[in-house]
Amino acid sequence: LTQDDLKKLAADKAVEYVKSGMVLGLGTGSTAAFVVDKLGALLKSGTLSDIVGVPTSKRTQEQALSLGIPLSTLDAHPHIDLAIDGADEVDPSLDLVKGRGGALLREKMVEAAADEFVVVVDDSKLVTGLGGSGLAMPVEVVQFCWNYNLVRLQELFKEEGCEAKLRLDGGGKPYVTDNSNYIVDLYFKTPIRDSGAAGREIAALEGVVDHGLFLDMATAVIIAGGSGISVKTK
Numbered sequence: 001l002t003q004d005d006l007k008k009l010a011a012d013k014a015v016e017y018v019k020s021g022m023v024l025g026l027g028t029g030s031t032a033a034f035v036v037d038k039l040g041a042l043l044k045s046g047t048l049s050d051i052v053g054v055p056t057s058k059r060t061q062e063q064a065l066s067l068g069i070p071l072s073t074l075d076a077h078p079h080i081d082l083a084i085d086g087a088d089e090v091d092p093s094l095d096l097v098k099g100r101g102g103a104l105l106r107e108k109m110v111e112a113a114a115d116e117f118v119v120v121v122d123d124s125k126l127v128t129g130l131g132g133s134g135l136a137m138p139v140e141v142v143q144f145c146w147n148y149n150l151v152r153l154q155e156l157f158k159e160e161g162c163e164a165k166l167r168l169d170g171g172g173k174p175y176v177t178d179n180s181n182y183i184v185d186l187y188f189k190t191p192i193r194d195s196g197a198a199g200r201e202i203a204a205l206e207g208v209v210d211h212g213l214f215l216d217m218a219t220a221v222i223i224a225g226g227s228g229i230s231v232k233t234k
């Protein structure tokens with residue numbers, strides 16, 4: 001089974017939670033894209049009806065539009081029944097790192113508004129402590145004096161041997177989010193000591209818009225691995 005096979009297995013399992021008439025949060029990333037594809041197919045076949053999707057990025061909006069999934073916004077639908085999205089890291093208490101796809105702000109807004117937030121991952125995303133993957137933990141910052149905040153973020157996690165980098169796009173220019181902000185990616189040598197404190201300290205920095213720690217938000221995590229699918233709930 002390839003990693004894509006596993007992502008698809010997890011996505012198909014998550015769609016079993018979807019009922020006709022739901023207002024759905026539509027995630028961002030390659031695993032979430034399989035979920036949106038599946039929803040489009042179920043709507044087309046008539047298995048599902050009366051679904052409204054609230055996308056977590058412009059690219060998910062485009063994908064859903066192309067599949068004929070009716071779309072809305074948090075302004076029109078402040079109450080989401082079920083949000084389904086991927087994650088970059090999942091720890092044993094179902095806390096997450098998200099945002100490597102650059103959509104963390106809209107993802108966090110939609111997923112915080114959802115009654116149920118189901119996360120879909122292949123088992124490569126499991127970590128014992130957040131920050132432990134050694135991959136990016138993103139922070140969305142305003143463009144104004146971004147380097148000032150990059151330095152302050154790096155200082156916050158000196159003990160974790162943190163290295164902060166401005167995320168660049170394919171052309172070597174600063175990556176700009178759907179919300180016209182920049183992203184500073186944090187790379188840790190050791191897992192974050194106290195993720196709750198970390199989230200609060202990052203958010204307290206003036207000019208930080210939001211960050212990729214999604215703490216106490218997931219209500220279930222669907223994990224696809226070589227030995228099959230497991231579902232962890234809070």
Ligand code: DER
Nearest residue numbers: 029030031086087099100101
């Ligand atoms: O950027 C994001 O938050 C994505 O959901 C990411 O966490 C998972 O992306 P993937 O499914 O492509 O690994």
